[in-house]
Amino acid sequence: MNTHPQVLDGTGAEISGLSAPAIGTPRTRVEGRDKVSGKARYAGDIPIERLAHGAVVTATIASGRITAIDPSATLASPGVIGVIDHRNAPRVDPEAGSPFFGPDGQLQLLQDDQIAHGGWPVALVVAETHEQARAGAERLRVSYVEQPHDIAFSPGHPAARPALSAFGPDANKGDLDAELAASAVVVDESYTTPAQHACAMEPHVATAWLEGAVLRGIDSNQAPYGIAAQLATLFGKPLSDVRVQVEQVGGGFGSKTGLGPQLILATMATMLFHRPVRVALTREEVFLATSARPRTDQRVRLGADRDGRLRAIGHEAAFEISGKSEFIENCVEIAKTLYAADAIRTRLNVVPLNILPVASVRAPGTAPGSFALESAMDELAERLDMDPLDLRRRNEPEVGPVSGLPFTSRNFQLCLSEGARQFGWAGRDHRPRRRREGHLLIGTGMAGTSFFTTAFPSSATITAEQDGTFTVAIAAIDIGTGARTALHAIAADALRVGWDRIRLRIGDSAIGPAWQAGGSLGTTSWGWAIVAAARDLLEQLESGPALPVSVTSDTTEEIMSRPHRERHSYSAVFAEVAVDPATGEVRVRRLVGRFAVGRVVNPLMVRSQLTGGMIMGLSIALQEEVVRDEVSGRQVNADFAGYHFAANADVPFIDADFVEDHEPDDPLGMKGPGEIGTVAVAAAIANAVWHATGKRHRELPIRLDRVIED
Amino acid sequence: MKEFAYSRATAVHDALTSVVGQENARFLAGGTNLVDLMKRGVETPDRLVDVRALPLDGVHEARNGDLVIGATTTNSDAAAHPEIRRRYPALSQAVLAGASGQLRNMATVAGNLLQRTRCAYFADLSSACNKRVPGSGCAAVAGVHHNHAILGASPACVATSPSDMAVPMMLFDAVVHYETLDGKGEIPISRFYRPVGDTPHLETTLPDGALITSVTLPSAAAGERSRYRKVRERASYAFATVSVAADLVVRSGQVREVRIALGGVASHPWRARIAEEELRGGPATPERFRAAAEAELSAAKPLPHNGYKLRLARNLIQSVLTEIVH
Incomplete structure (x- = not known):
């Protein structure tokens, strides 16, 4: 498992003619050379003739309405072409939204004078250069009348109501109260997590222009096809008249899965001013005007027999949303599948507030949810005086505990045992505050989790060219994960040819329907479509037709006809921390993660992705939080000096590796490795901090002011 | 960003002349703080006079043994200088604890002494801030002040100085040397920063139009065992959050000499003279260190979100002094 075979150059030229499968071979990314030499082009790098630039003006109040906008100083400013606000913006379709969450008010930019959160875009200033646009934006005078805002989140908020059920109903297995009453040991605690941001390095950038009737867009996003479809609906165009492209994306982490303000505003500007327009959000605007992960408050109740057998799992969570957009931060998901119990009950509520709309951020739902559930499991082990690893071994379900459906492949126990062995867990003294090094308190902790996996319908087109190469086209996107490189390998193996005979085209909505780089499902969904198209193409080539020959295949039918089963990836994470009780500083010394993520297409990329995910988990544990001012209702740490995540110096040696795993219902045996790396880390670190200090941290992040001792 | 005129001075006299009579002119050195604030519209100079090319770079020893650090010496060069590392190690440690390698290569010693607060409300034009707009109020007192001052603040302003470097400068009794068209002058660092009072926008006692030319470290103030310890929310x-620079000389278990300066607790680096007085001549024990720290902090006025700084500052003083003894 720890063997790291020779890494091949991403161009793959030197392996031409080898018969070894491309899948499973570690390989640097195909665009790696372009990225490190500056040749790779991101959305803001593509030259466009007659390009104009838009600068966003955002609301400085959290609730109220605009009373006046005076553009005179802006229009007199050098290079300014015009100003768009709610009085002259093109009208858009109020029903536009997402298939999961319905109409999305966040897409309704510049449609009225209402302000529902601080940072809401109120105008776009368009000018000849980016600098002139920004200078013009600074001169725009916007007057407001403020109304009282409400950003006070609590699960008992009078406006609290059940979340949408698009991701499945509440669990209601057995009689929770009766099982809790019959339990020898009970844990009943609440856990809170703050709002967090995706923090992709590349800010959101889009360019839009009209080519006849066709609306063209270059946009930094995670879903060219899905975003083209949203854009078409929003502006009332047929999808065939909208085309969204992108070459490279500098990270998304969930924040670029939906249609962003950059592309909506660029589209409005090109419609009004008949020029290609680019809108590049500043870092502050990315914080204030895109989306965030919501705050959560989660009550977890666990009941167990003296030997550690779980009788009851109760997980009731509330999270904040904006009044504009629905979302499901599905914190309670893993409570339905991770452990066996006689009674399992979940509830999920939302609290609408005057905040930035919430959306996917790095393992939505499961990141905060696993912190709560796996902290509670550690508390249960403590009260049972039991090894927390043993507690998790004792409650392995045979079928889905709530659904009753069989698991496709469930290698949670293998993750636990491999991780424990690598970490050196055996022989741990489970009592807290027992290990010291000088003035430092040392502790270890662990947590496990699962992450839902599936594949979504996509289509791919493969052309057998006359020169013996194959052009593989799919509206996929590589947001930095290595998807492009993985799809190369999948195509080479599916077509049974060498790597150098594959020409891959991605990042273009015009190619056809395809799932997004989101939900850890991108490469799995796209890979399936490539396998299907290759299979169909090879069948056609058997009759020796004249080339070129093209085949387009769609996986909708195959995916929908899979049996109903529980499909999840799994992880076990082990952490060692050192805590200085005099200063409250927590430093992570070691992180070991073992992951069951199905078949691994490119071990180099996937190990990188898992390692990166674990660093995100470390940041969630110790640093990340949106801080809002109760008086103004606005975020006060909307930059990278104020919004902290781990710096290199915070990151210890990380050992991330895979266990043998295979998904039987996927033609490639794949499960998504995208987000499973992030989850479980915060709980493992929080549990290690308890082991070091004896103090439970049920509130993230574990800031030094919460740890410091007298 | 407001448009501005830019010129580069090659002689100190030229630099001084080019700002005469211009209320809204600023000297530009590394620009790591000033330019950021200009981009946000917090600083709005009409003219920038770039002093980076002035012959004010480098560290040398004066005849009397004082160490002279030229105003435009970069933070990196100051931290790496062998005499600073040997005689004033807390200064080298403090500089290296700040910012990043890239920023330290740009930032200068004089600029560092003048850097502005990182209070989020100071940087946000839509918030009230007496430091940015005198008389507009202070949004931090009722707002988010997790990392704000516990000592020496006023209802007008609770911002802290973000400088690491200035803390050991306070410890080592550095002297700020400057020039104006009227001649040269010097200010001991203990009088360089003004009390906040109701004029938080007036931060230093540097005369109008003055250019810092060097900072000297008195040879008598050297402390080869001095230390700097910085606590922050990531590594x-x-x-x-709070930092401590300290030096301690112990003979036969008794404190012969002690100096303590704190960062992150006030609008400027805070010399803990009450704690020093408590300790001088007494036993060098952790209990005494703690009691002295508590005496220093008895005047602290924490706000609702930053009370933890009291414990942190006390623990840190105790811990750094204890480390020096051992």
């Missing part, structure tokens, strides 16, 4: 690239 690197964050401003101090």
Whole structure:
């Protein structure tokens, strides 16, 4: 498992003619050379003739309405072409939204004078250069009348109501109260997590222009096809008249899965001013005007027999949303599948507030949810005086505990045992505050989790060219994960040819329907479509037709006809921390993660992705939080000096590796490795901090002011 | 960003002349703070006079043994200088605890002494801030002040100085040397920063139009065992929550000499003279260190979100002094 075979150059030229499968071979990314030499082009790098630039003006109040906008100083400013606000913006379709969450008010930019959160875009200033646009934006005078805002989140908020059920109903297995009453040991605690941001390095950038009737867009996003479809609906165009492209994306982490303000505003500007327009959000605007992960408050109740057998799992969570957009931060998901119990009950509520709309951020739902559930499991082990690893071994379900459906492949126990062995867990003294090094308190902790996996319908087109190469086209996107490189390998193996005979085209909505780089499902969904198209193409080539020959295949039918089963990836994470009780500083010394993520297409990329995910988990544990001012209702740490995540110096040696795993219902045996790396880390670190200090941290992040001792 | 005129001075006299009579002119050195604030519209100079090319770079020893650090010496060069590392190690440690390698290569010693607060409301034009707009109020007192001052603040302003470097400068009794068209002058660092009072926008006692030319470290103030310890919310690239620079000389278990300066607790680096007085001549024990720290902090006025800084500052003083003894 720890063997790291020779890494091949991403161009793959030197392996031409080898018969070894491309899948499973570690390989640097195909665009790696372009990225490190500056040749790779991101959305803001593509030259466009007659390009104009838009600068966003955002609301400085959290609730109220605009009373006046005076553009005179802006229009007199050098290079300014015009100003768009709610009085002259093109009208858009109020029903536009997402298939999961319905109409999305966040897409309704510049449609009225209402302000529902601080940072809401109120105008776009368009000018000849980016600098002139920004200078013009600074001169725009916007007057407001403020109304009282409400950003006070609590699960008992009078406006609290059940979340949408698009991701499945509440669990209601057995009689929770009766099982809790019959339990020898009970844990009943609440856990809170703050709002967090995706923090992709590349800010959101889009360019839009009209080519006849066709609306063209270059946009930094995670879903060219899905975003083209949203854009078409929003502006009332047929999808065939909208085309969204992108070459490279500098990270998304969930924040670029939906249609962003950059592309909506660029589209409005090109419609009004008949020029290609680019809108590049500043870092502050990315914080204030895109989306965030919501705050959560989660009550977890666990009941167990003296030997550690779980009788009851109760997980009731509330999270904040904006009044504009629905979302499901599905914190309670893993409570339905991770452990066996006689009674399992979940509830999920939302609290609408005057905040930035919430959306996917790095393992939505499961990141905060696993912190709560796996902290509670550690508390249960403590009260049972039991090894927390043993507690998790004792409650392995045979079928889905709530659904009753069989698991496709469930290698949670293998993750636990491999991780424990690598970490050196055996022989741990489970009592807290027992290990010291000088003035430092040392502790270890662990947590496990699962992450839902599936594949979504996509289509791919493969052309057998006359020169013996194959052009593989799919509206996929590589947001930095290595998807492009993985799809190369999948195509080479599916077509049974060498790597150098594959020409891959991605990042273009015009190619056809395809799932997004989101939900850890991108490469799995796209890979399936490539396998299907290759299979169909090879069948056609058997009759020796004249080339070129093209085949387009769609996986909708195959995916929908899979049996109903529980499909999840799994992880076990082990952490060692050192805590200085005099200063409250927590430093992570070691992180070991073992992951069951199905078949691994490119071990180099996937190990990188898992390692990166674990660093995100470390940041969630110790640093990340949106801080809002109760008086103004606005975020006060909307930059990278104020919004902290781990710096290199915070990151210890990380050992991330895979266990043998295979998904039987996927033609490639794949499960998504995208987000499973992030989850479980915060709980493992929080549990290690308890082991070091004896103090439970049920509130993230574990800031030094919460740890410091007298 | 407001448009501005830019010129580069090659002689100190030229630099001084080019700002005469211009209320809204500023000297530009590394620009790591000033330019950021200009981009946000917090600083709006009409003219920038770039002093980076002036012959004010480098560290040398004066005849009397004082160490002279030229105003435009970069933070990196100051931290790496062998005499600073040997005689004033807390200064080298403090500089290296700040910012990032890239920023330290740009930032200068004089600029560092003048850097502005990182209070989020100071940087946000839509918030009330007496430091940015005198008389507009202070949004931090009722707002988010997790990392704000516990000592020497006023209802007008609770911002802290973000400088690491200035803390050991306070410890070592550095002297700020400047020039104006009227001649040369010097200010001991203990009188360089003004009390906040109701004029938080007036930060230093540097005369109008003055250019800092050097900072000297008195040879008598050297402390080869001095230390700097910075506590922050991540291991690197964050401003101090609380920091301590300290030097201690112990003979036969008794404190012969002690100096303590704190960062992150006030509008400027805070010399803990009450604690020093408590300790001088007494036993060098952790209990005494703690009691002295508590005496120093008895005047502290924490706000609802930053009370933890009291405990942190006390623990840190105790811990740094104890480390020096051992």
